[in-house]
Every structure is written in C-alpha cells, then in structure tokens.
Amino acid sequence: MSNVCLVGGAPFSPVDRGYPPRWETPPVAQVIEIDDPADPRLDDFRDLSTADRRPDRPGGRGLVIAEGVVVVERLLASPYPVRSLLGVRRRVEALGELPAPAYVTSAEVMAEVVGFHLNRGVLAAADRAPQPPVERLARHARRLAVLEGVGDHENLGALFRNAAALGVDGVILGPGCSDPLYRRSVRVSMGHVLRVPFATAPSWPGTLGMLRDEGFRVAALTPRAGAANLADAGLRGERVAVLLGSEGPGLTEEAIQAADLAVRIPMSPGVDSLNVATAAAVAFYALL
Amino acid sequence: MSNVCLVGGAPFSPVDRGYPPRWETPPVAQVIEIDDPADPRLDDFRDLSTADRRPDRPGGRGLVIAEGVVVVERLLASPYPVRSLLGVRRRVEALGELPAPAYVTSAEVMAEVVGFHLNRGVLAAADRAPQPPVERLARHARRLAVLEGVGDHENLGALFRNAAALGVDGVILGPGCSDPLYRRSVRVSMGHVLRVPFATAPSWPGTLGMLRDEGFRVAALTPRAGAANLADAGLRGERVAVLLGSEGPGLTEEAIQAADLAVRIPMSPGVDSLNVATAAAVAFYALL
Structure with missing residues (x-):
C-alpha cells in the first residue's frame, strides 16, 4: 500500500553559482507511505553498510547519505542534489518543505531496509556534486x-x-x-x-x-x-x-x-x- | 594443556605514596600457555561486552581492562594492581617484565573468550584503586x-x-x-x-x-x-x-x-x- 501526496510540481534546475553547483530550492515534494521493505523506491537506502563498499552505485563513488534531523537539514541546505528521504513520520515532518520524495514508514521497516537499527529516525540520499579545483x-x-x-x-x-x-x-x-x-x-x-x-x-x-x-x-x-x-x-x-x-x-x-x-x-x-x-x-x- | 614458566617469586606489596596507592614492581611473572577457551583462569577477560554491564564483578564496579600494547603499558605503569594478562605470544613478549600471570594463546581463542574479535592482540585486567578526595x-x-x-x-x-x-x-x-x-x-x-x-x-x-x-x-x-x-x-x-x-x-x-x-x-x-x-x-x- 502506498499513499501519494503531491505537494508541488516543478523539476529541479541548476543555478550556476560556482563550485559546487547550487540548485534552486525546488517546489516539489511528495510524502509517500511505504510499508513493504522490498519496495524498489527505497533502494538508495538498502543495506547501507554494504552499499558503502560499492563504488558502482549511482554517483560514481556512492551516494551521499545523511543520518538524523540535524545532518539531513545540512544536506538539504547544501549543493548536493537530494534524491529522496526515508524516515518515520514525526522526523520527516520536522524537516518542513522538501525538495525530493520522502518515504515514510515504521522504525522496524527502516531497520530492515538499511540493515541495522537507526535511532535517528530519518535519512536522506543525494548525488555527489563536482568539487572545485x-x-x-x-x-x-x-x-x-x-x-x-x-x-x-x-x-x-x-x-x-x-x-x-x-x-x-x-x-x-x-x-x-x-x-x-x-x-x-x-x-x-x-x-x-x-x-x-x-x-x-x-x-x-x-x-x-x-x-x-x-x-x-x-x-x-x-x-x-x-x-x-x-x-x-x-x-x-x-x-x-x-x-x-x-x-x-x-x-x-x-x-x-x-x-x-x-x-x-x-x-x-x-x-x-x-x-x-x-x-x-x-x-x-x-x-x- | 598448559605450560607454566615461573619467572619470579615474591607477592605484591603496597607502598603508601598517597592516592591512589602505588605498588612496588613485583618480581613475579608467569607466562602460561592456554589453549582451552573455557579455562577458568581466563575469567577476568570472559565476555567483556557483557562483563562491562556487571557491577558484581571483582572490584565492585568492574575490573579495569586495558586493550593493546600501548594501553597495557600504561596500566602496568599505573597504580592499579594488575591481576593478569591475556594475549598472543608476540604481543605479550613485547611488554617485557610483568607483575602478574600472562596467559598466552591464539587470536582465535582470545576472540572466543572475550566475545568479539580484538585486533590489538593483548589485554590486561586490574583491580580498581581508591581515588583521592x-x-x-x-x-x-x-x-x-x-x-x-x-x-x-x-x-x-x-x-x-x-x-x-x-x-x-x-x-x-x-x-x-x-x-x-x-x-x-x-x-x-x-x-x-x-x-x-x-x-x-x-x-x-x-x-x-x-x-x-x-x-x-x-x-x-x-x-x-x-x-x-x-x-x-x-x-x-x-x-x-x-x-x-x-x-x-x-x-x-x-x-x-x-x-x-x-x-x-x-x-x-x-x-x-x-x-x-x-x-x-x-x-x-x-x-x-
């Protein structure tokens, strides 16, 4: 069962402010309930300990993963293009407006997806961005x-x-x-x-x-x-x-x-x- | 099988130099090979993660456990009365003269005794000592x-x-x-x-x-x-x-x-x- 809630509509657009490139705050966000840990939309967060060792993941050397409200907030304010979020409802709602789909589930399903118990309650995944010379x-x-x-x-x-x-x-x-x-x-x-x-x-x-x-x-x-x-x-x-x-x-x-x-x-x-x-x-x- | 090698003979004796009490370097040391992980002489090092949560151990709030050559050397130089050591032969021999029995075994037996893999190769256990006012x-x-x-x-x-x-x-x-x-x-x-x-x-x-x-x-x-x-x-x-x-x-x-x-x-x-x-x-x- 998944419950889609569309909050906005326009796609990301890059804005050239030097290195790393910055992105306009996009007016899109979806909060999507998921209760099947096998749902492929959660793949960015799957088996994180193993994924850390897999340089073949999107982004070349792996995704950028932020754990916990404070770090996720810093990722949201950063130049790294956020792909998706995963968390329990209370933590996701604490983040305010979001630039990417947020998958909401239980702590138990989160633990099953990432492969270990997280007591921080929310994760975000982003692509890497070019570094300056x-x-x-x-x-x-x-x-x-x-x-x-x-x-x-x-x-x-x-x-x-x-x-x-x-x-x-x-x-x-x-x-x-x-x-x-x-x-x-x-x-x-x-x-x-x-x-x-x-x-x-x-x-x-x-x-x-x-x-x-x-x-x-x-x-x-x-x-x-x-x-x-x-x-x-x-x-x-x-x-x-x-x-x-x-x-x-x-x-x-x-x-x-x-x-x-x-x-x-x-x-x-x-x-x-x-x-x-x-x-x-x-x-x-x-x-x- | 255990192979006892007696290096010295006199017991510890406390010397009053204030707080915490210091102990004379005792001239006793035994290097003892052990290959049975169930040997009760290794009990100070058994299931360390669990033992850390057991205030009923000798020393009231638990033993003082030192891990690795550098930290074990600092324990040996400290006022805390060392009870015993456990390590692979190479690490134990690097320590020089010892004030307490040293049990020598394989890395595998060490891991089985302490309950997790140690890559530091040597441990020492000591009793607590009174702290100063x-x-x-x-x-x-x-x-x-x-x-x-x-x-x-x-x-x-x-x-x-x-x-x-x-x-x-x-x-x-x-x-x-x-x-x-x-x-x-x-x-x-x-x-x-x-x-x-x-x-x-x-x-x-x-x-x-x-x-x-x-x-x-x-x-x-x-x-x-x-x-x-x-x-x-x-x-x-x-x-x-x-x-x-x-x-x-x-x-x-x-x-x-x-x-x-x-x-x-x-x-x-x-x-x-x-x-x-x-x-x-x-x-x-x-x-x-």
Missing part, C-alpha cells in the same frame, strides 16, 4: 586546512566539524586521505563536510608550492623538536594553510620541507600525540 | 578540569587524553559523569585515565566554592553570549579550574553561577558547538 578554492579563502594521509573516516569527519566551527574556509586533500563524503564521515562531521568546501590536491607536494604562490603561509603541524611553539608563530591575520598529517606516522618529510614553517603544540612529556582532529582544532584556534 | 587532588594541582554531565564514555576518554597532553593535573567529576575506568573510556583515552588522577565531587556546585577557597579561578566554558573570549580571559599563570559541561544541554545555570567567570571559544555562525573533548582541548591550550 584547488586554485579556485584557494583564491577565495583566507584560511585552509591541508591534509596528508588522513585515512580514518571518523577523524576526517571530526576535522571538518572543527574546521567549520573555527573559521576554516576550505579543506585540501593530499595523498592518502579518505573520502569525506563516506557515510561515517558525514555523520561524525555533523554534516559539516556538506558545508565546508574541499578539493583534491592535483600534485604533491607541488600543491603546497602553488598555495605559497597564491599568498598563503603554509604551516606544518608536527610534534618534532625544532618546530616553533604555536603561540609564537605570529601567523594571526595572515592567509594561512595549516598542513596536518595522520596520527602515528605524521607528515612526510617532503611535505614538511615544502611548508614555510613547522609549528607544534606544546605537550606534556610522555604523551605521544593528540588525535589529529583535536590537534587540528587547537591549531585552527591558535593560528586563525 | 577532591581536597587532596586540588591541593597539589595547578590546573584542573571539572566536568558536569559528561556521560558519554568516548568523550570522557578523549577528554582525559587531551588533559594529559595539555598539562591538566587532575579531573574532578561532577554529577552526571560516567565512569572513566569503563573499558571504552580507557581505550579512547589511550590509557591516560590510568595516569591523570581524578576525584568525584562530594557536593554540587559546592565543590566549585571549595576550589575557589583553595585558590583556583573557576572558568566555565559555555557558548553563551556575554561570556569572555578565551583569548582575553587573562588566566595564564593562575591556578585555573576549567568547568566543562556536556554537548547538547551544556552546563547548568547553577554551575555557571558558581564559577568565577564564563569563557567561550569564538565560533563561526551556524555551527552549534564543538565536541566536548575538543572544546576542552582548545580551552586547556588557551587557558593553561
């Missing part, structure tokens, strides 16, 4: 985070959340970084990966030279002795790109050499390091 | 973190890790905080909950008044308008207690009123908040 992202930014080897999805998501909170205009992904639009990164970022623009470095460490040419001071965060204390780096007010490596191995020597300076967070003896997203937050606060 | 912890500290309502085990663990890295001498747990010695907190803290002393506030918000009497400036971290910018709070060099609330509800009004001042991290518009452990790291960096 690094040059374009850099031209309009004063503060950048540049990542090398940040392969952990949760750390990457947390880093975007901290970047959004602490005034970073964009994130550049060097080699070894994972996909910020992977479902777990989206969730841990509280949806801020959908809001903070990011770009992939076309060369490494060549991109760091390009940022310097563009007027950025590139500051490599590293615990090594000889790095300047963050508080004394004197970078406030400048255009700064903070270069961050993964926990454990840290930045490569060639990345550190390609930076303008190395900075460190003063730490207690006997403590290896902070989590990379936490170290990033301290550096964003101190430098930006 | 707040007065004693405060008397010897210059920098404290005071928590209200931090109920999430992972946030609590991360907060201890950040406290250890950024020079906090102790943590005071107000109402609504979870147990720092819960297995997941120990793991996320990288073992630093075993290193940074903590105490439970005997009254609330009365303990904040006690800290002020003891010479601390109590700074409440809150996003509310009217709070001073962290950078302008002028607390460097003073004895400071940073008061932190949970994400979401934040600090109670009575806790904020009982503090000397309210401080905030300047944040971008449209971003709700930082994770509590991350906000704590920024505040520790800025204030301490």
